[in-house]
Amino acid sequence: MRDTTPKKSGRTAVWQSIAGSLRSDIAEGRYRPGDKLPTEAELAARFGVNRHTVRHGLAQLVDEGLVRTRRGAGAFVAATPTDYPIGQRVRFHENLIAAGRRPEKRVLHIERRSASAGEARVLAVAEGAVVCAYHGLSLADDLPIALFESVFPLERLPGLDAALAETHGVTEALARMGISDYTRASTRLMAVRATATEALHLHLREGDPLLRSTGVNIDSAGVPVEYGRTWFAGDRVTLTLDGLT
Structure with missing residues (x-):
């Protein structure tokens, strides 16, 4: 699990903010289990960041078990078994x-x-x-x-x-x-x-x-x-x- 403790300056890292926004989207039902999330390029445009930052945020959700990535297919909301x-x-x-x-x-x-x-x-x-x-x-x-x-x-x-x-x-x-x-x-x-x-x-x-x-x-x-x-x-x-x- 990545260390999500905020920096001493009190500022939240951008990738953490992206992870939080997507986490909220999932919790509110915007994306349901099994749904494919927008592409990295689409998320980068939405949040005004580069794809590397988006990838960092998605990796946090993967670590939490909320999202699964499939090579060549993208990122998906993890389904309940x-x-x-x-x-x-x-x-x-x-x-x-x-x-x-x-x-x-x-x-x-x-x-x-x-x-x-x-x-x-x-x-x-x-x-x-x-x-x-x-x-x-x-x-x-x-x-x-x-x-x-x-x-x-x-x-x-x-x-x-x-x-x-x-x-x-x-x-x-x-x-x-x-x-x-x-x-x-x-x-x-x-x-x-x-x-x-x-x-x-x-x-x-x-x-x-x-x-x-x-x-x-x-x-x-x-x-x-x-x-x-x-x-x-x-x-x-x-x-x-x-x-x-």
Whole structure:
């Protein structure tokens, strides 16, 4: 933390004044969590100073945890982490609504491909069997919080890829396949670092911390229907485990 003690002369450093003004803007709701702040050039013009002085003020807010900077993207108001329970039934929209957030999913890619050895083992299909891989981005209040990839056995669920493209929701798509309910059989969590691609989608810096969740969902008969991997932005989500064995 920087020393913010006023100088003995009683005068406040200009960069401290800038930090104070922006702190007030955030407190008053002018900028909300997840919002991008004006550029350094715009702030320099607003306060009549050079960009170095603005950068010094922003660095103070970063030290305080009020602001986060992203290389090449700018400065953003730090978001309050979203509570995200992982239990026997993991439902993205329900979880976020319960946390008081507005959920959104953006489909990045839906493809048919061959199952890897690991995917085949988890889904109980032959290695090389055709699966549907569903890639997307999860957002809370317009802020990206996670990237996901869900893999489904198409021999067991023919037409699921088309259903996903039409519904953009796993629960509804599986319901079209006759699966009215599914539960989480297992979950593994691991801390990883963001790759350049992951950082781009999540508006992070390469190497920033992520939480990777790997899970298997089964139908009412205990048959695997989904193998999912999710990469959560580490500072935007608080994962809670509930009812898992």
